[in-house]
Amino acid sequence: MTDVAAVEPAVETRGSLAWRLIWLAAGWSVLALVLTGLVLTQAFQDTAIRRLEGLLQATDIEVAAVTRVQGDYVVTPPVQDARTLRAYSGKYWSVVEPDVQGGFHPLTRSQSLFDYGLPAPLDGPGMILAAPGEPYFYDAVGPDSQPLRIMAVARTLPNRGAPVIFLSAMDRSEIDQDITNFSFLAWSALGVLGFGLVAAVFIQVRVGLRPLYALGNAVADVRRGKAQRLVGRYPREIAPLAQELNALLDHNQEVVERQRTHVGNLAHALKTPLAVMLAEAGSKKGLLADTVRRQAELMRAQVEHHLQRARAAARAQQTHQTAPVGEVIDELATLLERAFRAKDIEIDWRAPDDLVFRGERQDLQEILGNLLENACKWSRSRIRVDAVRAAPGRLSIRVDDDGPGLPADQRQAVLKRGTRLDEEAPGTGLGLSIVDELVKSYGGRLELGTARLGGLRVELELPAFET
Amino acid sequence: MRILLVEDDPDLSRQLKAALADAGYAVDHAGDGEEAHFLGDTEPYDAVILDLGLPKIDGVSVLERWRREGRSTPVLILTARSAWSDKVTGFDAGADDYLTKPFHTEELLARLRALLRRSAGHATATLTCGALRLDPRAARASVDGEPIRLTSLEYRLLHYLMMHQGRVISRTELVEHLYDQDFDRDSNTIEVFVGRVRKKIGPDRIETVRGLGYRLTPLEGESDA
Numbered sequence: 001m002t003d004v005a006a007v008e009p010a011v012e013t014r015g016s017l018a019w020r021l022i023w024l025a026a027g028w029s030v031l032a033l034v035l036t037g038l039v040l041t042q043a044f045q046d047t048a049i050r051r052l053e054g055l056l057q058a059t060d061i062e063v064a065a066v067t068r069v070q071g072d073y074v075v076t077p078p079v080q081d082a083r084t085l086r087a088y089s090g091k092y093w094s095v096v097e098p099d100v101q102g103g104f105h106p107l108t109r110s111q112s113l114f115d116y117g118l119p120a121p122l123d124g125p126g127m128i129l130a131a132p133g134e135p136y137f138y139d140a141v142g143p144d145s146q147p148l149r150i151m152a153v154a155r156t157l158p159n160r161g162a163p164v165i166f167l168s169a170m171d172r173s174e175i176d177q178d179i180t181n182f183s184f185l186a187w188s189a190l191g192v193l194g195f196g197l198v199a200a201v202f203i204q205v206r207v208g209l210r211p212l213y214a215l216g217n218a219v220a221d222v223r224r225g226k227a228q229r230l231v232g233r234y235p236r237e238i239a240p241l242a243q244e245l246n247a248l249l250d251h252n253q254e255v256v257e258r259q260r261t262h263v264g265n266l267a268h269a270l271k272t273p274l275a276v277m278l279a280e281a282g283s284k285k286g287l288l289a290d291t292v293r294r295q296a297e298l299m300r301a302q303v304e305h306h307l308q309r310a311r312a313a314a315r316a317q318q319t320h321q322t323a324p325v326g327e328v329i330d331e332l333a334t335l336l337e338r339a340f341r342a343k344d345i346e347i348d349w350r351a352p353d354d355l356v357f358r359g360e361r362q363d364l365q366e367i368l369g370n371l372l373e374n375a376c377k378w379s380r381s382r383i384r385v386d387a388v389r390a391a392p393g394r395l396s397i398r399v400d401d402d403g404p405g406l407p408a409d410q411r412q413a414v415l416k417r418g419t420r421l422d423e424e425a426p427g428t429g430l431g432l433s434i435v436d437e438l439v440k441s442y443g444g445r446l447e448l449g450t451a452r453l454g455g456l457r458v459e460l461e462l463p464a465f466e467t
Numbered sequence: 468m469r470i471l472l473v474e475d476d477p478d479l480s481r482q483l484k485a486a487l488a489d490a491g492y493a494v495d496h497a498g499d500g501e502e503a504h505f506l507g508d509t510e511p512y513d514a515v516i517l518d519l520g521l522p523k524i525d526g527v528s529v530l531e532r533w534r535r536e537g538r539s540t541p542v543l544i545l546t547a548r549s550a551w552s553d554k555v556t557g558f559d560a561g562a563d564d565y566l567t568k569p570f571h572t573e574e575l576l577a578r579l580r581a582l583l584r585r586s587a588g589h590a591t592a593t594l595t596c597g598a599l600r601l602d603p604r605a606a607r608a609s610v611d612g613e614p615i616r617l618t619s620l621e622y623r624l625l626h627y628l629m630m631h632q633g634r635v636i637s638r639t640e641l642v643e644h645l646y647d648q649d650f651d652r653d654s655n656t657i658e659v660f661v662g663r664v665r666k667k668i669g670p671d672r673i674e675t676v677r678g679l680g681y682r683l684t685p686l687e688g689e690s691d692a
Contacts, residue, residue: 271547272476275569279482282572300569304549330663332551334616335558338606339565342581346619350659362552369551 017212018205025201033194041183048175049149053137056151059084059168060135063093067108067166069159074107084110088144090171094118095164098125107164116143118150118167128152128165139172146171211235215242222249228321267307274300308366308434322465323361325387325395326351332369333385340376347372351387355395356465359442364462370435371399371458378403382453395464400451411448468583469493469511473503473526474518474545483516486572487579500524507533512540514582516575519546519557527560534561534614539605541582545570561607561614594629597685599668601629608668615667620645624660628673628683637680657681 059081067076074095078084083091089112096104096117102124106117121127121138128136132154142148150169157164211234221227229249230242274296281293326349333347357364375383379401390396406414415436439446444462451457470492474480480496487494495510497503500521507515507529519526530542544557547568554565563585564578586604594601598611606622608615617625627644628636638657645660661681665673674682 267547267549271568272479276476276478276482278569279479279486279572283482283486296569308549330618331555331559331616333618335555335565337619338558338563341563341585341606344619348620349618362550365551365555369554 018209021205021209022198022201025205026198029197029201030194033190033197037187037190040186041179044182044186045179048178049172052149052170052172052175053135053151056137056149056168056170057135059091059093059170060151060153060166063095063168064153064155064166067095067157069157074157074160074164076108078111084112086112087114088112088116088146090146090174092118092142092148092167092169094167094169096167097162097164098129104165104167113143118142118148118169121150121152125152125154125165128154129163132156132163140169142169142171147173147176211238218242219245263307267303270303271300274303305434308437321358321360323357323359323364324353325355325357325364325397326353328357328361328364328368329372329385329387332365332372336372336376343376343379344381345376345379345383346381347376347383347385349385349387351385352389355387355389357395358393358463358465363438363442367435367438367460367462368397368399370432371460374432375399375401375403375456375458379455384451384453389464390461393464393466395462397460397462399458399460400453401455402451402453403455405450405455406448414448415446468513469495470579471495471497471503471506471510471512471515473497473500473516473521473529475499475521476518482572483575486576490576492579498522500526500529504529504532507538507540508536514579514586515540515542516579517542517544517562519544519548519553527556530557530560530562535612539602539607541586541605543575543578543582559614559616563605594626596629596632596672596683597689599629599672599685601626610668617664617667621660621664621667625664625668625683628681632683632685635676635679635682641680 059079062079062081063076066079067074069075076095079093081091083089084093092110092113094104094109094113094117095107097107098120099105102120104117104120104125109117119140119142121136121140134153136152138150138152140148140150148169149172150167153166154163155166214232215230215234215238218227218230218232222230229246232242233239234242277292277296278300281289281296329349329351333349337345337347372383372385380403382402384400385397386400387395387397414432436446439460439462442462444460446461447459449457449459468491470487472480472483472487472494474483474496475498477498480498484494484496495506495512497506501523503515503517503521503526504524506512517526517530521529526544526546530544533540533542541563542561543564543566544562545566545568546553546557549567557565564582566575566578594603599608600610600612601608601622603626606619608617608622608625623645624641627641641657645656661673661675669686671686672683674684676682
């Protein structure tokens with residue numbers, strides 16, 4: 001079975017359901033969080049700047065209200081805002097006219113500017129002059145390297161032909177700091193939230209998929225022979241799968257049983273006619289009778305061999321059965337001692353109570369029945385059977401008899417089909433070869449040797465069921 | 468010697484009847500389970516040759532009924548099913564020997580002779596200890612009429628204990644009785660066999676007397692039948 005699986009892998013592992021779910025959920029969460037972060041910080045920044053621009057507009061209105069033309073000069077009386085009086089305070093205003101280089105020539109300015117002239121926008125005053133009365137905002141560097149937000153409005157004053165530009169400015173480093181603080185806070189909070197979400201998804205997937213892992217383990221238990229069917233409770237989504245698997249196992253079992261029944265029926269159907277032919281031919285003399293007897297004998301051997309093989313093949317598929325070794329030896333020993341009572345055979349057996357064969361009871365019966373029957377045929381009176389636990393998952397059974405034994409050079413031959421060394425002892429001569437085939441179908445080993453009692457020793461290694 | 472042959476195949480029946488008659492037996496024939504059960508119940512046979520695949524009532528059921536009714540006539544079963552599980556079923560029902568079809572007539576005759584020789588041995592009275600019964604003639608044991616399976620060593624141990632009911636038997640005495648020769652005795656042999664027999668006849672019938680050995684007594688409230 002394993003060979004087939006190795007040549008033609010039907011199932012290939014690719015990816016993981018858990019990781020697929022985790023990646024999908026986590027990916028979406030992270031994307032959503034990043035978008036949220038971007039929108040939040042942008043909104044905060046816009047609001048902060050608009051508030052600053054509101055303050056600039058208030059200053060502009062104040063300055064524009066008091067500015068007049070006196071002769072050739074533009075005059076603005078000091079505006080009563082303390083911040084516009086203290087030098088480099090961060091709040092400034094100025095009334096300017098554009099000069100020929102695209103810069104500004106200040107006509108009047110707040111005391112806070114001292115002698116500093118507010119700079120023009122990088123692309124010149126054209127935009128401002130093009131839309132008189134409309135505020136135009138730009139950023140520039142002010143006195144003391146302060147980052148400034150500046151509002152410029154072009155107006156025409158009475159008694160002056162050329163338009164002048166009113167500038168109001170404020171240091172924006174404070175709100176820049178606010179924006180930075182807010183961003184830091186927002187991104188940290190969102191990061192923590194993101195981690196939390198990913199962890200939650202991870203746990204959810206692990207917990208959610210646990211029944212699937214449990215199902216996998218249950219199926220493995222069935223294959224290893226630890227359980228007959230799937231048991232336990234499963235969620236509504238995979239309970240049908242578990243039920244289907246059980247139905248499949250039952251169906252398998254049923255097919256095997258049916259096959260076995262067919263095989264048995266065929267045996268029954270063929271054997272009685274063969275017995276009749278053998279008896280009839282045996283009671284007559286002559287060439288015809290001899291030929292019929294010989295051929296009937298051959299047919300019997302063939303039928304037996306092929307039926308046994310078919311049975312063995314049908315059974316080896318089912319690995320989730322178990323059989324207690326001691327019990328099987330016990331029932332076979334009592335049977336054979338009774339059947340061989342004329343010889344006063346004594347089968348002395350030892351097996352731990354908890355030693356269990358991993359496979360069909362019928363197969364263990366077949367293996368040990370044939371071995372013990374052989375031993376009974378050949379022994380003088382004593383047979384000793386020892387079953388022990390060998391390596392993990394293996395058991396070993398030794399059958400010793402006190403018969404004549406078997407020379408080393410003949411041991412291989414008796415395992416071959418149809419070889420019959422026991423011409424005088426009854427039987428078909430197929431016993432050992434069938435045992436060997438059955439043992440091999442379970443991945444076990446059969447060895448022949450010399451028993452301590454003097455006769456043949458047969459040593460078996462078979463799979464054991466570990467509790 | 469009177470033999471009951473139970474076989475449904477007419478050809479095989481005819482051949483076996485002829486062979487058995489030639490060998491000097493008086494043979495009755497039954498072709499189905501019902502007839503077989505009736506004949507075995509009413510006529511005193513020395514042995515029965517019983518095919519397991521029978522019309523009406525199958526061979527195993529017929530055999531079980533006979534044994535339940537207390538008939539200990541030796542029975543040789545004929546079966547086409549060579550699987551060991553079928554043989555085990557037959558023996559648990561009370562068979563004494565089996566022969567797998569197809570077989571040689573001489574082999575059947577030899578087995579029958581052996582079966583008759585065994586059961587003709589000196590008749591010994593049945594031993595009882597409460598509900599436990601031992602029939603040395605058929606080498607069978609039962610508890611409350613239910614047959615129990617004993618290997619020959621277990622049978623020998625129980626037989627000895629029953630012969631000396633109520634007496635404490637030492638381990639040495641038991642082991643010497645169990646094995647006639649000095650074969651490889653494991654140190655715990657007696658414990659192993661006593662344990663197994665206890666499992667089969669019920670745990671309390673064999674009492675362990677510390678340092679001395681074992682004693683078989685009927686259970687409390689059980690009268691000697």
